[in-house]
Amino acid sequence: MDLSVINEAAPAEGGGCSSGSCGTTDDQMSHLSEDIKQKVFNHPCYSEDAHHYFARMHVAVAPACNIQCHYCNRKYDCSNESRPGVVSELLSPEEAVMKTKAVAATIPQMTVLGIAGPGDPLANPERTFATFRMLSEQAPDIKLCVSTNGLALPEAVEELSKHNIDHVTITINTVDPEIGAKIYPWIYWNNRRIHGVKGAKILIEQQQKGLQMLTDRGILVKVNSVMIPGVNDEHLKEVSRIVKSKGAFLHNVMPLIAEAEHGTFYGVMGQRGPTPEELQDLQDSCAGDMNMMRHCRQCRADAVGLLGEDRGEEFTLDKIAEMNIDYDKAMKVRAAVHQGIEEELAEKQAKKARLASATVAKPADDKVYRPVLMAVATSGQGVINQHFGHATEFLIYEASSKGVRFISHRKVDQYCIGNSECGEKESALEGSIRALQGCEVVLCSKIGFEPWGMLEDAGIAPNGEHAMETIDDAIREVYQEMIDNGALEELVEEEAATA
Ligand code: CLF
Ligand code: SF4
Numbered sequence: 276m277d278l279s280v281i282n283e284a285a286p287a288e289g290g291g292c293s294s295g296s297c298g299t300t301d302d303q304m305s306h307l308s309e310d311i312k313q314k315v316f317n318h319p320c321y322s323e324d325a326h327h328y329f330a331r332m333h334v335a336v337a338p339a340c341n342i343q344c345h346y347c348n349r350k351y352d353c354s355n356e357s358r359p360g361v362v363s364e365l366l367s368p369e370e371a372v373m374k375t376k377a378v379a380a381t382i383p384q385m386t387v388l389g390i391a392g393p394g395d396p397l398a399n400p401e402r403t404f405a406t407f408r409m410l411s412e413q414a415p416d417i418k419l420c421v422s423t424n425g426l427a428l429p430e431a432v433e434e435l436s437k438h439n440i441d442h443v444t445i446t447i448n449t450v451d452p453e454i455g456a457k458i459y460p461w462i463y464w465n466n467r468r469i470h471g472v473k474g475a476k477i478l479i480e481q482q483q484k485g486l487q488m489l490t491d492r493g494i495l496v497k498v499n500s501v502m503i504p505g506v507n508d509e510h511l512k513e514v515s516r517i518v519k520s521k522g523a524f525l526h527n528v529m530p531l532i533a534e535a536e537h538g539t540f541y542g543v544m545g546q547r548g549p550t551p552e553e554l555q556d557l558q559d560s561c562a563g564d565m566n567m568m569r570h571c572r573q574c575r576a577d578a579v580g581l582l583g584e585d586r587g588e589e590f591t592l593d594k595i596a597e598m599n600i601d602y603d604k605a606m607k608v609r610a611a612v613h614q615g616i617e618e619e620l621a622e623k624q625a626k627k628a629r630l631a632s633a634t635v636a637k638p639a640d641d642k643v644y645r646p647v648l649m650a651v652a653t654s655g656q657g658v659i660n661q662h663f664g665h666a667t668e669f670l671i672y673e674a675s676s677k678g679v680r681f682i683s684h685r686k687v688d689q690y691c692i693g694n695s696e697c698g699e700k701e702s703a704l705e706g707s708i709r710a711l712q713g714c715e716v717v718l719c720s721k722i723g724f725e726p727w728g729m730l731e732d733a734g735i736a737p738n739g740e741h742a743m744e745t746i747d748d749a750i751r752e753v754y755q756e757m758i759d760n761g762a763l764e765e766l767v768e769e770e771a772a773t774a
Contacts, residue, residue: 311524314441314495316620317386317613318418319582321442321495321525323681324623326570326582327657327746328616331387331420332378334371335363335576336402340394341426342462342478345540346501346531352576353392354539355446355499356422358532363393363577368405370592376414377595378579380605382586383612385579387442389420392576397427400434407438416606418442422499426462426478428485436492443489444527445482446499449507450517452476457506460540483521490522497525497568502549502557503541504531515561526561527568530554555682569683581655583668583684623657623745644763646675647754648682650711650735651746652719659741659749663722664704669711672746674754679747685710708733718749 307315319326340353347354352361366374375388388410390396396403407419421435422444435443449455455475462474469477489496498518500511507514515526531548533541549557558567572582580586650669652661671682687707704726711717717735720742730737741749757763 310493311495314418315524316617318420318442319387320420320444320527320568320571321497323568323570324620324657327653327655328384328620329387330382330385330579330581331389331574332375332382332385332579333363333389333391333574333576334366334374334406335393336366336368336371336406337390337392337396337399338365338394339398340424341398341464342395342424342474343460344424344501345458345460345546346503346533346542348538348542349394351393351537353394353422353424354532355395355424355501356391356444356573357393357575358573361575363575364591365393366577366592368402368409371406372409372413374590374592374595375410375417376602376605377598377600378590379414379417379609380598380600380602381589382580383605383609384581384616385417386613387418387420388414389422391422391444391574395424395427396421397423397431400427400431404434404438407440411438414602416609420444422446423485424478425482425485426464427481429481429488432485432488432492435489436494440494442495442497444497444499445486446501447479447482447486447514447518448500448503449475449510450479450483450514451510452479454507454510455479458503483517486518486521486523495524496522497527498523499527499529499571501531502528502554504547504549504553506546508549508553508557511557512560512564515565519565524566525568526565527571528554528558528561529571529573532573551683551685569681572684584654643676643766644758645766646673647716647757647763648673648714649716649718649750649753650685650714651750652717653746657746658743659718659746660720660743663717663719663726663737663739666707666719669714669717670746671714672750674750679750679754687711704729708735711735716753718746718753 315321317325317329319329319331340349344354350362352363378385390403390406403421410417410419419438419440420442421440425445425447428445448458452472452475455478456472459475459478461468461470462478464474464477486496500514502508502511511528518526531541531546533539533546533548535542558569561567570582574582575585577587578585579590649672651659651672652663652666652669653659654661666687668684668686670684673680673682687710708729714735716738717730718738718741720739722737722739727737738753
C-alpha cells in the first residue's frame with residue numbers, strides 16, 4: 276500500500292473535518308468561501324494548520340463576572356478559556372493597547388488579539404470595547420477576538436459588529452437547565468442573583484440567542500464546552516448538534532481541570548476530569564456533526580505567543596516602557612512575514628492537491644493496517660524541530676490507512692534545561708515517558724543516549740531521523756516504514772471497516 280497517496284487523499288468523513296482532526300485544516304480550507312478563508316487562515320485557534328505558524332495574545336482587561344461556574348474560583352482567571360489556578364495581571368485598556376503593539380512589533384507572527392478574562396469580557400463592556408476601539412484604529416492588521424459565557428451577549432452583538440470583531444467564543448456547557456443548575460449555582464441578572472434551574476435557563480436562552488444573532492451577521496463563532504464526567508459528558512453530543520445547526524463554526528470540548536488546591540466547588544467536592552481517552556472519544560463522536568478543535572491549550576488570560584508557549588514575561592509593563600516601538604515600521608515587517616507564511620501554507624496545500632489527484636491514476640491496494648499513535652516534539656512551523664529533552668509538550672498524531680490526524684497535545688515537565696546534563700532529573704524524564712503512554716514512536720530533532728534507552732525500554736521507538744521535516748510527511752514515512760518492515764498487523768475486514 277502506498278500511503279503517500281492514500282493518506283493525503285483520504286476523503287472527509289461524515290461531513291466533518293477531512294482529517295477527522297481539529298480546527299480547520301488545509302483540506303477544509305479549500306471548500307470555504309474566500310470571505311471565511313480570510314477570517315480563519317491566520318487565526319491559530321480557528322485553523323489547526325495556522326497554529327503551527329501564527330501566534331495569539333490575550334490582554335487581561337476584564338476583571339468582573341456575571342455568573343458563577345462550579346469550576347471557577349474568582350481569585351483566578353476565567354476558567355472558560357484558561358487553566359484554573361492561574362492569575363493574570365490586570366491591565367487598563369491603554370496599557371493593553373501599549374502591550375499589544377509591543378508584542379506585534381516583537382512577534383510579527385502574532386495575528387490575533389483576544390480578550391478572555393480574567394472575568395467575563397462582556398460583563399466589563401466599557402473596558403473591553405475601549406480596548407477593541409483603540410486597537411482597531413491603531414493596529415488595524417490585528418484580528419480581534421473575544422470569549423464570553425454568553426449571558427450579556429445578545430445586548431453586545433451590535434457593539435461587537437461595530438468593532439469588526441469576526442471571532443467570538445461562547446462557552447456553552449449545556450442546553451438543559453437541569454444540567455445547567457449542576458454547573459452554575461447562580462447568575463447575576465437585572466441586578467439580582469438568580470439561583471439554580473431558573474438562572475441556568477436564562478443563561479442558556481441568552482447563549483442560544485447570542486449565538487444565532489452572531490451567525491446571522493456572519494461573525495464566526497467557536498463554542499467551548501467543558502467536559503464534566505457524569506454531569507454533561509453524554510449531553511455534549513446534543514450541544515454539538517444544536518450549536519452546529521445554529522451556524523457555529525467550531526466546537527472545542529475541553530477537559531474539566533478540578534484540583535482541591537484551586538478552591539473551586541468541583542475541586543473541593545472531588546469531581547474528576549475526563550481521561551484523555553474519554554475526551555478523545557467524545558470529540559470523535561461529536562466530529563460527525565461538527566468541526567472539532569483539538570489543539571486548544573487552555574491559555575491564560577494574558578497569554579502571549581504560539582499556542583502552547585507563553586512569552587508573557589517578556590512583555591511586563593516595565594519592560595514595555597523601555598521599548599522603542601515604531602509601529603508603522605513594524606507593520607511592514609509584519610506584512611512581509613505574513614506573506615512568507617501564507618506562501619508556505621499555500622505550497623503545502625498545493626502539494627496535498629497534487630497528491631490527491633494522483634490517487635485517481637494510481638489506486639492504492641485495499642489493505643488496512645492498525646493505527647499507530649506518534650508523539651512529535653516541535654516548537655512550531657509544522658516541522659520536527661525540537662530536542663526531546665527541551666519539549667514541554669508533545670503533539671500526538673494518529674497514523675492510519677485513512678491518513679494522519681492530530682489527536683491532542685500532552686504536557687510534560689522539562690527534564691533537560693540549559694547545560695544540565697540529560698538524565699540528571701531522572702524522575703522528570705520518567706514523567707515524560709509516562710505522558711507518552713500509548714505512543715509507539717516519538718519524533719524529535721535530537722535525543723540523548725539515556726532517554727533513548729528508556730523510551731525503547733518503555734516500548735516507544737525514538738526517532739531523530741526526520742529533523743526539520745514537515746510533521747505530516749515524516750509521520751507518513753515512518754508509518755510506511757512500519758508497514759514495509761512488517762511491524763503492523765493487517766486488520767481483518769470487520770476491524771478495517773471500523774478503523
Ligand atoms: Fe484567545 Fe480564545 Fe480568541 Fe483563541 S484562545 S480568545 S479563540 S485568540 Fe485558543 Fe487559547 Fe484554546 Fe482559547 S488555544 S484557550 S481556544
Ligand atoms: Fe469564572 Fe469565567 Fe465562569 Fe465567570 S464565566 S465564573 S470568570 S469561569
